[in-house]
Amino acid sequence: MPTARERLALWGRTIFRVLGQNRLSQAGVVVTTATGISMVFLWVIELLRGGHGHPYSGIILFLILPGLFVAGLLLIPAGYFLQRWRDKKAGRAVEPPPPVDFGSPKVRRVATFVVAATLLNATIVGFASYKGLEVMDSVEFCGEACHTVMAPELAAYRGSPHSRIGCVECHIGEGASWFVKSKLSGTRQVVAVALKTYSKPIPSPVHHLRPARETCEQCHWPQRFTGDRVVIKKKYAEDEKSTELTTVLVMHVGGHNAQGTVGIHGRHLDAGSRISYTAIDGRRQEIARVTWKDDTGKEVEFASTEVKATPEQLAKGETRAMDCVDCHNRPTHAFELPHRGLDREITAGSISRDLPFVKKKALELLKVKYTSQEEASKAIEAGLRAFYASEHPDVAAAKKAELDRAVKAVQSVYLRNVFPNMDLDWGYHPNNIGHEDFPGCFRCHNGNLEAKDGTTVSADCEACHQVLAMEEENPEILTQLGLK
Ligand code: HEC
Ligand code: HEC
Numbered sequence: 001m002p003t004a005r006e007r008l009a010l011w012g013r014t015i016f017r018v019l020g021q022n023r024l025s026q027a028g029v030v031v032t033t034a035t036g037i038s039m040v041f042l043w044v045i046e047l048l049r050g051g052h053g054h055p056y057s058g059i060i061l062f063l064i065l066p067g068l069f070v071a072g073l074l075l076i077p078a079g080y081f082l083q084r085w086r087d088k089k090a091g092r093a094v095e096p097p098p099p100v101d102f103g104s105p106k107v108r109r110v111a112t113f114v115v116a117a118t119l120l121n122a123t124i125v126g127f128a129s130y131k132g133l134e135v136m137d138s139v140e141f142c143g144e145a146c147h148t149v150m151a152p153e154l155a156a157y158r159g160s161p162h163s164r165i166g167c168v169e170c171h172i173g174e175g176a177s178w179f180v181k182s183k184l185s186g187t188r189q190v191v192a193v194a195l196k197t198y199s200k201p202i203p204s205p206v207h208h209l210r211p212a213r214e215t216c217e218q219c220h221w222p223q224r225f226t227g228d229r230v231v232i233k234k235k236y237a238e239d240e241k242s243t244e245l246t247t248v249l250v251m252h253v254g255g256h257n258a259q260g261t262v263g264i265h266g267r268h269l270d271a272g273s274r275i276s277y278t279a280i281d282g283r284r285q286e287i288a289r290v291t292w293k294d295d296t297g298k299e300v301e302f303a304s305t306e307v308k309a310t311p312e313q314l315a316k317g318e319t320r321a322m323d324c325v326d327c328h329n330r331p332t333h334a335f336e337l338p339h340r341g342l343d344r345e346i347t348a349g350s351i352s353r354d355l356p357f358v359k360k361k362a363l364e365l366l367k368v369k370y371t372s373q374e375e376a377s378k379a380i381e382a383g384l385r386a387f388y389a390s391e392h393p394d395v396a397a398a399k400k401a402e403l404d405r406a407v408k409a410v411q412s413v414y415l416r417n418v419f420p421n422m423d424l425d426w427g428y429h430p431n432n433i434g435h436e437d438f439p440g441c442f443r444c445h446n447g448n449l450e451a452k453d454g455t456t457v458s459a460d461c462e463a464c465h466q467v468l469a470m471e472e473e474n475p476e477i478l479t480q481l482g483l484k
């Protein structure tokens, strides 16, 4: 009877001889064993910590290490076959594969080892693939792994109503074919980042975005009747008191009701899209033609009297069935213009209107062209402090806490909207909801889209909303509605 030690040594020798008679296979055994052990060890640590490590930790643990592990496994047979090929080429006698005789203890040892190792490897690779997919679907992977490139979209996402849903919910959605498409385009993107061939800024619109029906509509029921929605917008003037100006709108969002399809949602979308349009500028801003299915099911075609497109331009243009994203193109990456960002901070109370001319001064500082976010942060702080120290020293002394908070808030407006390293400046991505900052609804509702019979796409303010107050100080309507 051999001792346990002798038996172990015998095992090791046999397996090494059969599996690793060449350098490549030996290297494979070393790589696989080393990564296998470290991987399992690190996984246990990660699980014990609850898995909230650095954004890169998931990528290393569940993508890179398993990749090495599999590569090591592949090297083992690769080495064996390479050796055989070399032997053959050099005219050396190629040893035939040993006969599989389970009576031989050597074969039994190897077979046990191979079965056990395969089971273990399959478990490791299976677990790694499962976790790897989870990692690739995480906000950290999409948003943080290539941080410079995705920083703008991630920053806007963090402050949006969708900040608790994953990037993949809108960018990939359910189903195998989009999964594969997304992995292929993801691979192209990784290469583009590595070679630095990506566009700056990342362009919009996203021409191959998955149709809203398969993403947005999985969560937002399209036929739902939303009815009217009161929207209160606050702005602040550029005067000493940064006077608050309130606009009150009743938005006719609509949907389906007893009268059929009504309002903003109902008139564009019924059971699917009722409208298709042709844009000639690549950014969906210059709309030359629109086709609408009216309530009787008849197609009405409108042509723009303003965007005069040549037949070539029309043929080259993008024709698309209107869906959610044609209006809600910034449901989550809602970049602000500087005055909107400041209005939001003042409404939230982070910038105090007790600081004289705060909106005016902050706006001036935000509109300067800076070469980096660091430079902008410094210049905004220095500029605001210098302004109060020289023009309003009493305020600077009495309202120190307010000034400190205002500095942070003004910086944050810059930091979430302007990314000089990505060439992303104010207003690069138009927002299609509304018509004040960008053409938005007025791309079509501007009175210039005319049908053959002379009717135009409606430009009636009241069709979309009731304006109950327009930039008023203390509008009475808010008191009447009990909203004040
Ligand atoms: C609520 C849905 C939604 C979520 C969640 C979402 N996106 Fe988007 N994203 C969009 C839409 C819609 C567009 C297309 C905008 C367009 O075509 O003009 C877009 C566009 C983009 C673009 C192109 C540049 C741009 O600003 O238009 C990038 C890059 C991007 N998203 C990255 C991300 C990342 C990273 C995350 C997660 C941190 C994410 N998205 C989460 C809906 C979403
Ligand atoms: C995974 C589910 C999910 C998906 C997919 C999704 N949303 Fe949302 N959406 C939400 C949730 C949750 C909210 C927040 C509701 C709230 O804050 O009351 C929301 C809010 C909104 C709002 C209202 C924001 C406001 O100001 O009240 C709009 C508009 C919107 N989503 C549009 C979209 C569009 C367009 C898409 C597709 C590009 C989309 N959503 C995809 C879950 C989703």
Ligand code: HEC
Binding pocket: 212, 216, 217, 220, 221, 222, 226, 229, 231, 251, 253, 264, 265, 268, 269, 322, 323, 324, 325, 326, 327, 328, 433, 434
């Ligand atoms: C023609 C443009 C347009 C289209 C197309 C459109 N919306 Fe809207 N939607 C609006 C406007 C305008 C509002 C009111 C926004 C406001 O002022 O707050 C709105 C409001 C909303 C809201 C918030 C209202 C609520 O229910 O509380 C959600 C959510 C929403 N839309 C989702 C969608 C989804 C999902 C689709 C696609 C099925 C879609 N929208 C298609 C223009 C559009």
Ligand code: HEC
Binding pocket: 231, 233, 247, 249, 433, 434, 435, 436, 441, 442, 445, 458, 459, 460, 461, 462, 463, 464, 465, 467, 470
């Ligand atoms: C095709 C639909 C449509 C038409 C026509 C239209 N609007 Fe609007 N309007 C909107 C939408 C959508 C918004 C954005 C609401 C939001 O930001 O939540 C808006 C916003 C506004 C605002 C608030 C601007 C802000 O952001 O502070 C005012 C004021 C306004 N509209 C006035 C008018 C007037 C006056 C007319 C007529 C000349 C008009 N609108 C025509 C759809 C329309």
Ligand code: HEC
Binding pocket: 252, 263, 264, 267, 268, 275, 276, 277, 287, 290, 291, 292, 322, 326, 327, 432, 433, 434, 440, 441, 442, 443, 444, 445, 456, 457, 458, 460, 463, 464
């Ligand atoms: C691609 C072109 C296009 C865009 C962009 C567009 N619409 Fe429309 N809209 C139409 C067409 C076409 C009709 C049907 C013809 C009509 O009613 O004038 C329509 C009808 C409407 C109606 C019904 C008007 C009525 O008198 O019954 C409302 C309300 C409306 N749109 C609101 C909006 C809002 C709000 C936006 C921006 C968020 C918007 N639309 C953006 C093309 C567009």
